[in-house]
Amino acid sequence: MKIQKEIIEFEEGKSFKLFSPSLKNCFFWHYHPETELVYVEASNGIRHVGKNISDFKDSDLLLIGSNVPHLNFDYKIQTECKQLVLQMRENFIQDFIFSVPEFDRIKKLLDRSYLGLSFSGETKHRVVEKLQRMKDENTFASFMGLIEILQILAQSDEVKELNTEDTRIKWFLNDKIRMGTIYDYIHENYDKAPNVNVIAGNVNLSTPAFCRYFKKQTNMTFTDFVNNYRINQAKLLLLQNSGITEVCFQVGFESLSYFNKLFKKYIGETPSAFKKKHLSKIAHP
Template sequence: MKIQKEIIDFEEGKSFKLFSPSLKNCFYWHYHPETELVYVEASNGIRHVGKDISKFTDHDLLLIGSNVPHLNFDYGIQTECRQLVLQMQEEFTQNLTAMAEFSAVKELLDRSCLGLSFFGATKETVVQKLRIMESQNPFEAVMSLIEILQILAHSEEVKVLNQEDTRVQWFMNDKIRMGTIYHYIDEHYDKKPDVNEIARIIGLSTPAFCRYFKKQTDMTFTGFVNNYRINQAKISLLKGNSVTEACFQAGFESLSYFNKLFKQHMEQTPSEFRKEHMRR
């Protein structure tokens, strides 16, 4: 369940890569600095981008920003599935958005840290262009990519998956302290994270730590830990574990409290969530 940093290799002289990976039997929860456009050709499946876990039907087209954690979209799909993935180098997107003519594209890429799912005519048009790109020469393909980004930038056929920035760096606004805090929570969420202990580790009094943490995350330490546990429980349920297993693996000591908190976060019980996402 640990987030893995994916290292992406590009061909020499290429600013992006377009390929069709297949990781059906692999649970790959990862992130990378490159911006990614993904088309998942499947009758149904699950998208997990940042904190959002939701289902899709009749294929999906997603734009995922730099360093946003996400699960491979073909995970667990038992029916026929094909992915078409386009990954853009950081330097390419930075150079593109530095030009005034691409202000709309810059805004699109800035919003992509939330995870964007496109539908309707936008999806159909972009998928058609992606398929054409597979057989184009490098210059033609770059022109097609710029055109695709322009189409997405001006489209209103889009669903925003997260309401807040979920990039990995979000946890490290203060690189030393927040990095230490996040590491502590990641190591102790299934045990008993102690606000007094982490305050001591980073050299603050407990009241000062609580003020600092609330300012950085807009959440209390307990609220953040519970949110983290719920996300871990969702991942556990997606992997086929029972509600009881997911509850205790995530560090909750009471099944009734877990069910109550899960419903507050997800507006459905863990059993309903599991049943919905395992029905494939």
């Protein structure tokens, strides 16, 4: 779970790239100097941008600023996840957007994109429609489409800031190394009994100090994070048509009733309802 710098390659003569990635088997922290607009369409998922960890349902539209570490948006949950990613050259933003007075609102949007911005409602609908059209347009038309999208986002009030402070890579390199160790431990032990005392010792903190540190970094308790992780692993197994009781114990729960209760709390429906609905969608798209 070490943070990796992603090297993005662009076609010659183009200021941005628009594509549909296939990242379902990847699970890693990454960052890049290019600003990124991501549309994810999935039954359920977790966004993890900077220090923010939060669920989304059905779809999400995110603007992620330069050098903000983030994880894949299906969080290793292999649903019928569709993504559209638009990445802008760093020099395009610096040399073109920031130097044009008429783009003042867009500049302000990009200035705060380091917080991670999630868009909803009509804004999301309009932007996704334009992204879909841009895939089939010529270079100039798609470029103008990008400018229109940035203006729509800049004027929108249907936006949520995911972080309250700077979480760009410089901050993460100073502090998130501990979090990488913690994520590794959770990933390796979520199906057993992750012990807060053990991981606290692994990062050279007392247990109370570790609990304060973890809550500050993730806005979740260690127990809540582990349970959230377990439930999302359970989703993966349910979508592979595993039995509910089998899944419950496979992801580390000792009580089926507690598993059902937590699953409904996090996902909004019971494991059986989730499995029936989403396996039906996959079988009959």
